[in-house]
Amino acid sequence: MAKYGDIVLGLPVGAGLPPGFTSRFTTSGVTIGVTDDVDSPSGKAINIRGASTARTFFSYNAINADPDRATVTQISLIRINNPHDGGAATTFGGLASRGSGSAGSETVNVSAFNRGSNITGERGRISKIKYTAGSATVLYASPGEAWVQNGIYWLKQVTSGTTYTSTLYAANDLNGTPLTSGTETANASNANNWIGIFKFSGEADFDVLFYAIGTGADLPDPPGGVTPTLSAATGTETSDTTADGSVTTDTTGTSISAVVTASATPPSRADIIAGTGAVYAVTPAVTVIGAQSFSATGLTAETTYYWHFVQGENSNIITSNAFTTEAVPVSPPATAPANLTPIAISDTEITSTWESVAGATGYDLEVDSVATDVGNVLTADTAGLTELTGYDFRVRAYNAAGDGPWSAVVSETTDAAPAEIVLVTDFDSGNVSQTLTTITNPASAEPIINVLSRPAAITGTNGSGWTITHFAVENAEGVRPVISLDRDDMAFKFDTPLSTYLPSWTQDFINYTQAPSRSLIGGATGTIEFQFTDPFPAGRVYIVTNPLGQQAAAAPYAASLLADYPGIVSPTGSADSGGVYFTSPAEVDENGRQCGGHDMFALKFEFGGSTTDGGPKRKALITYGQHAMGEAQAWWAFKSFVDYILDSTDAEAVRDRANFDYYVYFNISPNGIFSGHRRHNPSRSTDPNRDWVTTPVLAEIAATKNAIVADTAGAVDVVFDWHGASSRSDNFLVYAPIQANTARFIELGEIVFGSTGIYDESDQDGTLAKWALINLGATFTTAAETHGRGDTSLSNYQNIGVNWAKTLAAADADGMFYTPPATFLPLNISGLPDGTYTVNLCLASTGEQIVQDDIAFVDGQAQYEVDLALGTAIAGYIVDPPNGAVIYGVLTNA
Numbered sequence: 001m002a003k004y005g006d007i008v009l010g011l012p013v014g015a016g017l018p019p020g021f022t023s024r025f026t027t028s029g030v031t032i033g034v035t036d037d038v039d040s041p042s043g044k045a046i047n048i049r050g051a052s053t054a055r056t057f058f059s060y061n062a063i064n065a066d067p068d069r070a071t072v073t074q075i076s077l078i079r080i081n082n083p084h085d086g087g088a089a090t091t092f093g094g095l096a097s098r099g100s101g102s103a104g105s106e107t108v109n110v111s112a113f114n115r116g117s118n119i120t121g122e123r124g125r126i127s128k129i130k131y132t133a134g135s136a137t138v139l140y141a142s143p144g145e146a147w148v149q150n151g152i153y154w155l156k157q158v159t160s161g162t163t164y165t166s167t168l169y170a171a172n173d174l175n176g177t178p179l180t181s182g183t184e185t186a187n188a189s190n191a192n193n194w195i196g197i198f199k200f201s202g203e204a205d206f207d208v209l210f211y212a213i214g215t216g217a218d219l220p221d222p223p224g225g226v227t228p229t230l231s232a233a234t235g236t237e238t239s240d241t242t243a244d245g246s247v248t249t250d251t252t253g254t255s256i257s258a259v260v261t262a263s264a265t266p267p268s269r270a271d272i273i274a275g276t277g278a279v280y281a282v283t284p285a286v287t288v289i290g291a292q293s294f295s296a297t298g299l300t301a302e303t304t305y306y307w308h309f310v311q312g313e314n315s316n317i318i319t320s321n322a323f324t325t326e327a328v329p330v331s332p333p334a335t336a337p338a339n340l341t342p343i344a345i346s347d348t349e350i351t352s353t354w355e356s357v358a359g360a361t362g363y364d365l366e367v368d369s370v371a372t373d374v375g376n377v378l379t380a381d382t383a384g385l386t387e388l389t390g391y392d393f394r395v396r397a398y399n400a401a402g403d404g405p406w407s408a409v410v411s412e413t414t415d416a417a418p419a420e421i422v423l424v425t426d427f428d429s430g431n432v433s434q435t436l437t438t439i440t441n442p443a444s445a446e447p448i449i450n451v452l453s454r455p456a457a458i459t460g461t462n463g464s465g466w467t468i469t470h471f472a473v474e475n476a477e478g479v480r481p482v483i484s485l486d487r488d489d490m491a492f493k494f495d496t497p498l499s500t501y502l503p504s505w506t507q508d509f510i511n512y513t514q515a516p517s518r519s520l521i522g523g524a525t526g527t528i529e530f531q532f533t534d535p536f537p538a539g540r541v542y543i544v545t546n547p548l549g550q551q552a553a554a555a556p557y558a559a560s561l562l563a564d565y566p567g568i569v570s571p572t573g574s575a576d577s578g579g580v581y582f583t584s585p586a587e588v589d590e591n592g593r594q595c596g597g598h599d600m601f602a603l604k605f606e607f608g609g610s611t612t613d614g615g616p617k618r619k620a621l622i623t624y625g626q627h628a629m630g631e632a633q634a635w636w637a638f639k640s641f642v643d644y645i646l647d648s649t650d651a652e653a654v655r656d657r658a659n660f661d662y663y664v665y666f667n668i669s670p671n672g673i674f675s676g677h678r679r680h681n682p683s684r685s686t687d688p689n690r691d692w693v694t695t696p697v698l699a700e701i702a703a704t705k706n707a708i709v710a711d712t713a714g715a716v717d718v719v720f721d722w723h724g725a726s727s728r729s730d731n732f733l734v735y736a737p738i739q740a741n742t743a744r745f746i747e748l749g750e751i752v753f754g755s756t757g758i759y760d761e762s763d764q765d766g767t768l769a770k771w772a773l774i775n776l777g778a779t780f781t782t783a784a785e786t787h788g789r790g791d792t793s794l795s796n797y798q799n800i801g802v803n804w805a806k807t808l809a810a811a812d813a814d815g816m817f818y819t820p821p822a823t824f825l826p827l828n829i830s831g832l833p834d835g836t837y838t839v840n841l842c843l844a845s846t847g848e849q850i851v852q853d854d855i856a857f858v859d860g861q862a863q864y865e866v867d868l869a870l871g872t873a874i875a876g877y878i879v880d881p882p883n884g885a886v887i888y889g890v891l892t893n894a
Contacts, residue, residue: 227251227314227315228249228250228251228254228286228311228312228314228315229249229250229251229315229316230247230248230249230256230309230310230311230315230316230317230318231247231248231318232246232247232248232291233245233246233247233307233309233318233319233320233321234246234247234307234320234321235260235305235306235307235320235321235322235323236323237305237323237324237325237326238295239325239326240299240301240302240325240326240327240328240329241297241298241299241300241301241325242295242296242297242299242325243260243295243296243299243305243307243323243325244293244294244295244296245258245260245293245294245295245296245307245309245320246291246292246293246294246320247291247292247294247307247309247318247320248290248291248292249286249289249290249292249311249315250289251286251289251311251312251315252286252287252288252289253286254285254286254311254312255283255284255285255286255311255312256283256284256286256292256309256310256311257272257273257275257281257282257283257309257310257311258272258281258282258283258284258294258307258308258309259271259272259275259278259280259281259282259307259308260278260279260280260281260296260299260305260306260307260308261277261278261279261305261306261308262279262303262304262305262306263306264306264319264322266306266308266317266318266319267308269310269313269317272308272309272310272317273310273313279296279298279299279300279305280296280297280298280299282294282296286311294307299325300325301325301326301327301328302324302325302326302327302328303324303325304322304323304324305322305323305324305325306319306320306321306322306323307319307320308320327400329401330359330399330400330401331359331401331402332398332399332401332402332403332404333357333358333359333360333396333397333398333399333403333404333405334358334359334404335357335358335397335404335405336357336395336396336397336404336405336406336407336408337354337355337356337357337363337395337396337397337407338354338355338407339353339354339355340352340353340354340393340394340395340407340408340410341353341354341410342382342391342393342410342411342412343412344412344413344414344415345381345415346414346415346418347385347387347388347414347415347416347417347418348383348384348385348386348387348414348417349381349382349383349384349385349414350381350382350385350391350393350412350414351379351380351381351382352365352379352380352381352382352393352395353378353379354378354379354395354407355378356378357397357404359397359399360376360397360398360399360404361376361398361399361400362374362375362376362397362398362399363375363376363377363378363380363395363396363397363398364395364396364398364403365380365382365393365394365395366393366394366395366396366406367382367391367392367393368391368392369392385414386414387414387415387416387417388413388414388415388416389413389414390411390412390413391411391412391413391414392409392410392411393409393410393411393412394406394407394408394409394410395407417443418443419443419475420439420442420443420475421439421442421443421447421449421473421474421475421476421479421481422442422473422474422475423437423439423449423471423472423473424471424472424473424474424540425437425471425472427472429470429548429550429551429632430470430471430472431453431454431466431468431469431470431471432451432452432453432454432469432470432471433452433453433454436452436453436454437449437450437451437452437471438450439481444479445478445479445480445535446479446480446481446482446531447479447481447482448481448482448484449473449481449482449483449484450484450486451469451471451483451484451485451486452486452489453465453466453469453486453489465489465490465491465492465493466489466490466491467490467491467492467631467724467726467788468544468545468546468548468631468632468633468724468726468788469485469503469543469544469545470542470543470544470545470548470632471542471543472540472541472542472543473536473540473541473543474539474540474541476536476541477535477536477537477538477539478535478536479535479536480531480532480534480535480536481531481536482529482530482531483503483529483530483531483543484527484528484529485503485527485528485529485545486527487520487522487523487524487525487526487527487528488524488525488526491726491727492726492727493524493525494524495727495728495729495789496520496524496789497518497520497528497729497789497790498729498789498790498791499517500790500791500792500793500796501518501545501729501789501790501791501792502514502515502516502517502518502530502792502793503515503518503528503530503543503544503545503546503792504543504544504545504546504547504792504794505532505536505541505542505543505544506541506542506544506547507537507539507540507541507542509542509547509548509549509550509553512544512547512793512794513532513534514792514793515530515531515532515533516532516533517530518530545788545792546632546633546724546788546792546797547633547636547792547793547794547797548632548633548635549626549632549633549634549635549636549638549639550626550632550635551598551626551667551670553635554598554599554601554626554666554667554670555578555599555601557639557666558578558579558580558601558603558666559578559579561579561603561642561646562578562579562603565605565646568605568606568607568646569603569604569605569646570603570604570606571602571603571604572602572603572604572663572707572711573710573711574602574706574707574710574711575601575602575603575707578599579601579602579603580599580600580601581600581601581602581665581703581704581707582599582600582699582700582703582704582707583597583598583599583600584596584597584598584600584669584670584671584699584700585597585671585699585700587671595671596670596671598626598667598670598671599667600665600666600667600668600670600700600703600704601664601665601666601667602663602664602665602707602711603664604661604662604663604664604711605645605646605661605662605664606661607657607658607661609658610658611658611659611818612655612658612659613659613818613820614820615659615818615820616818617659617660617661618659618660618661618717618718618812618817618818619660619661619663619712619715619716619717619718620660620661620662620663620716620717620718620719620720620808621663621665621708621712621716621718621719621720621772621776621778622638622641622642622662622663622664622665622719622720622722623664623665623666623668623704623719623720623721623722623768624638624665624666624667624668624721624722625666625667625668625669625670625688625689625721625722625723626666626667626668626669626670631723631724631726631786632724633724633786633788633792633797634722634723634724634784634785634786635722636786636794636797636798636801637722637784637786637797637798637800637801637804638666638722638784638801639801640797640798640799640800640801640802641720641722641784641801641802641804641805642662642664642801643801644801644802644805645657645662645805648802648805650806651809652805652806652808652809652810653805653809655809655812655813656805656808656809656812659812659817659818660717660718660808660812663708663711663712663716665704665707665708668700668701668704669688669689669698669700669701669704670700671688671698671700686698687766688700688701689723689766689767689768690765690766690767691766692705692766692767692768692770692771693765693766693767693770693771693774694766705771708776709775709776712776714775714776714777715776715777716772716776716777716778717778717779717780717817717818718778718779718780718781718808718811718817719768719769719772719773719776719778719780719781719782720782720784720804720808721767721768721769721772721781721782721783721784722783722784722786723735723783723784723785723786724785724786724787724788725785725786725787725788726788726789727788727789728758728785728787728788728789728790729787729789729790730755730756730757730758730787730790731753731755731787731790731791731796731799731800731803732746732749732750732753732755732756732757732758732800732803733757733758733760733784733785733786733787734746734749734757734758734759734760734782734783734784734785735759735760735761735764735769735782735783735785736759736760736761736764736769736780736781736782736783737761737764737767737769737770737773737781738761738764739773739780739781741779741780741811741816742759742761742780742782744811744814744816745780745782745807745811745816746759748807748810748811748814749803749804749807749810751810752803752806752807752810753803753807764783767783768783769781769782769783779816779817780811780816780817784804786800824863824864824865824866825841825863825864825865825866825868825874826861826862826863827839827855827857827861827862827863827864827874827876827887828860828861828887829857829860829861829862829878829887832857832860832878834857834858834859834860835856835857836854836855836856836857837854837855837857837878837879838852838853838854838878838879838880839852839853839854839855839876839877839878839879839887840852840876840877840879841853841864841866841874841875841876841887842874842875842876843872843873843874843875844873844874844875845873847875850866850868850874851866852879874887875887
């Protein structure tokens, strides 16, 4: 007959007692009976009897050797008073209990669970210790034991009508929020019985640490004295793969779980106990109170870690300080860096590069025997050097184990110091102040040039303020300066330049490069700022607000006209063979610079042939005063006007050549460099543009008037005097004295220019145009102005010159300068009485109708004005003639 096993009184090894229990057994008279009838329908039976009034603690271990039956490993029972139930069986966690019915004792029958069926209760386990505390019953579970969430557990003898509360705590949150709670009110039929207070549902297991049942207020707190406290956690690296840890505990009898992770955030209690996610884990038993030591292995070099500790199921979780494992032991670099290459990048700096070395954590760069740790890089700059000086370089690698060998020495020489950009104003028509203009960072790639004009106190009688800026720089190759012009010192500063007002730079005054844009900063009293797209080339670079003519260009231009157009272009009678009629007086400006002694030119253009209208050749007086500054943009319009008339095949140019002889005077007031403000002479405050009508003060004006009168015999038909209107932005500007033909000329010019003409008749006294109107009998005379604030592209100024030549042709075709005499066609009719008849006139050769008009006949004849070549045969007929009369005639100049 098989036996289930031995019965042992007592608790399992390692189990602790609840608070207040000093002995496992507190009563006598215990009778334990063991029935070995394994075939009994009720299975294994254990009879336990105790004294009727004592609170007795009983325990046993049952070892089940039958593989077909479940094993009950730990069952504990506490008797409270005399739970007599009159023989009714109740269920208590798999325990069957029955009252014997006798007054002084009880019989408890304990049956093992059958695997397939429960005899009297639900399958499962309960805590191994139960005890009473006041009026409550408490279950105290050891770590790791599961409570099956199913069934009804009868835990307490209750009082009828009393409501009881049950509270359940999880093992990992003993002092936290209960997992669940429930209440149930006992009824009269259960007055002497154990009643099931707490009911579970579901099948999942969870660890139970504390379970209490009572009437509410008397529910005890979780038993104290069973929660270990951990403190003083430390961690220390001991090598590249090992580290020590330490923690202090106040409790023995359980185990401390210790893990190492790379995170300062501790894992959960369950993960620490299980070692989940840890790089090292260990769970030794605690045998003494105090510091506990640990040693971790298998760590990664140069990595920061933390120890995390927990004791049993209910201690605090504590984390150590951070510690970093040591680096893997290395040897010094075995080789020197290869391909050390120092390269001079300026006059004070050399950049060195080299190749990496295996195992290196940094490099030392030595320059002329002075070594510098440059870190773990493969390039380094050495600054603060001297220009055009050679330096010796070598480099070596290092790591924690030491230094590697030096490379071979490589030498490099610094560049020459860059030349600083230099301001130049000492040239003909330079007009900014050498002393007031400043250059910031002159050796940089983008120096800042703050331009100030020459002082306004020396600007003369024609007002102050610059109209056109002109200066130069040298040593500027590869430089893109930022240029700022002082607008507050600009003439007519309240006339805002258009967006197409873009300064230029040039080296030959033929090819101009404009800035892409300019900014107006601070309004009329601020600045005009601009920068060119590309760096400047080598050599002197001239910066101008407008494309400018140069006095130096006058002589070559005169020579080219004389050479390229023989038989057409010749010196006037007042000029020498080179076209020079006068040389301006030698003078100096306020800075003592030479600004006089310039040749002044007079040329005559004669194209020969007949005019287009049979009339005489007309005389056109064309003048240009190459004022050194202020109006020099007019050079390009003047030159374009002349070149168009000489070369163009346009119908307008053909008419201009056929009908006009031109008297061309240029560079007629060349001494206008005075401070760069417009056109004044340096030693005389006389405006050359207002020195014409009365006896001239300036010798160059007197000489020009005499030459014009002598060359033209004192008579011309039209005058264009080229100037620059610095305050205007319009393309068609007519500054003319009051005269009959001005309005018609502007009307014709607006058609040519495609824009509105601007007429200014004010302040014309003393001008060349006024003098020519009075003294030369000109039909129309005007200053041909070119703007200073509009589209400053060279092509725009050239188009202005072309359009003035076309307007001249339009005015000539309109009869402004010559009206031919009337030409009459003699007509004859016969067979009709005198009277007015409607006549169709046709060319006799082709029958092409010329005109239909009402013509009066007297004595059979009439004179009719037509515009036809002489000798043209005409035929015609009277419209609806009474007798079919015909008209005939030959055009004559009668």
